[in-house]
Amino acid sequence: MQVTIYDIAKMAGVSASTVSRVVNNKSTVNAKTRARILKLLAEHNYVPNESARELVKQSSRLIGVLISDIRTTHHTNGIYFIEKELSANGYTCLIHNTGRDENNWVAYFQSLSQRKIEALILVGSIYQTDLVREAISLYLPSIPVVISNGYMNGENIYGILSDEQGGVTECVSLLAAKGRKHPAFLMNQVTPSNEKKKLGFEEGMARFFPEMPVHTSICGNEIDTIAAETRTLLQRHPEIDSLIYSEDLLAVVGLRTLADLGRRVPEDMMVIGINNSNYAKLSIPTLTSLDNMLYDVSITAARNVLSLLSGQRVSRKMLICTEIVERQSTRKESE
Amino acid sequence: MQVTIYDIAKMAGVSASTVSRVVNNKSTVNAKTRARILKLLAEHNYVPNESARELVKQSSRLIGVLISDIRTTHHTNGIYFIEKELSANGYTCLIHNTGRDENNWVAYFQSLSQRKIEALILVGSIYQTDLVREAISLYLPSIPVVISNGYMNGENIYGILSDEQGGVTECVSLLAAKGRKHPAFLMNQVTPSNEKKKLGFEEGMARFFPEMPVHTSICGNEIDTIAAETRTLLQRHPEIDSLIYSEDLLAVVGLRTLADLGRRVPEDMMVIGINNSNYAKLSIPTLTSLDNMLYDVSITAARNVLSLLSGQRVSRKMLICTEIVERQSTRKESE
DNA sequence: CTGAAAGCGCTTACAG
């Protein structure tokens, strides 16, 4: 059985109130008594019962973090920073792996509400749906909710976005500057974030290749489907001379596929990824990638939550600039 | 303010006990009353207060999960399976990112004890230390503790290990069969798991290359240090003709470094990684890798926790076999 | 500086 405040009180010959005051470092306790209690506390390895504390204080110091797939490196990198910042401020993260199917999400909102979380961070634009908005207004109507790389309307909802749309337009601009004629865009799945990237691509095409047809395509998350979709696209449109993928991982599969087809990168085909991940740094050839500033987005999400919890004003929607990191996959011989 | 069982009771004209019975689906409630209460519950969006429940039931349905760096893909893949299995059984995971420095770990054990977790999973052999053993006996002396890919003595400690030692010995055997003469082994850092891999390497050398010197080396976790250490090793021992890295990620950096040096893989140099990760499948050339059966280890850790929580016997130490997945980086032309 | 008492929201024998 666990040692309670009452056990210690009995041993010290004082009341539970006094022990509580010592545990919580309240000022008004006689120095000698305090010392005696402190010693007892340490000896018996006292640890306060958090449930009891929460119940009376009506505060859990718990922050919910929802992620659709904890295996996504890009997202776990973000969570790493979020967790660090939050736990440095005395909060505990409740990280949940919700899956990609929104029909299974409600249970998580209920569970988080039951645990009395004090704020919620949604990692990824995938949570930008009406169903989520409803669940929030039903189960978490009065705590701050911050979306990392997304935004929704809502009394208590805040968003931090990476300007991927503008970034992809710049990628198209880069390809134009390199003398490419027929860029194409591939994305793994339809998410709000990918829709924005696609929009950025279309904008870039309209601006830099006004006469050209716009090729975009969805290639899934599996190595096989990505490779197959890449092959199909190139077969159908042999004129394509440059590819932008919605994620580095896809682009790396693309590099493999091109190698298998005997196409040289960057000579025959230029390739650009997004995320500026390890994959981009380690591939052969190394991969030009749009850095969507994950660190900044994540850390800002965490800091905004902390600000909101301490009652400060925070802007509802922030946009963070992206940056192209150029590597071999778009570098011409002469450079 | 939140709706309590008392609010509902008042509205329904019954006692809190009855409402509690309905909420918890206890048998003995009049059908009509139950229906009325159920309706009220739904209308008012009642969610039980978990702290209050925990306090009276002395059970949190919380399971702690400690990981040294949540950015390590290999570990998050494992956690993905663990979380899925555990939450399917009604438990909530408290995932903490402890960092690699064991001096910061005690706080996590205290916090988990405070939250009254019912079991603990340690992900990674890195937690196999005396300090951890002490913290467990101090703060979590009576709940099941399961180490994923590790083992320690302790009343309440259980381990599931991947037989990486035997696996690496087989890798050496494979290199011998391919006619290689001078294998070397590189690991990122000193962990119990890496020590075992090294032992397996030394065993393999003793068995298949009894006359040869044994080259092992530590290369760190950063791309730069891995590349530098690889270069140094090859400069110092130009006779080396095959490399085993303690992780795929390192091996992929190795492949890049070899490409930069103009060494052909597998002709001039064979390369083997460990983990059988995406990196191995996507690199150019594709990478032969020791599959340490992460899925099996993780899922077994989760299942063992569930078994222990339901009072079943579980073996203290389980060993799971590994398997080499051969790809281009060790395949001879003729094959 | 300190203690008695009430209360946080819930569950569960116990009595009826």
Add this chain to the structure above:
DNA sequence: CTGAAAGCGCTTACAG
């Protein structure tokens, strides 16, 4: 089938 009561471990005005 149902209610009154006690209790889980803690905090915090309030009175002294």
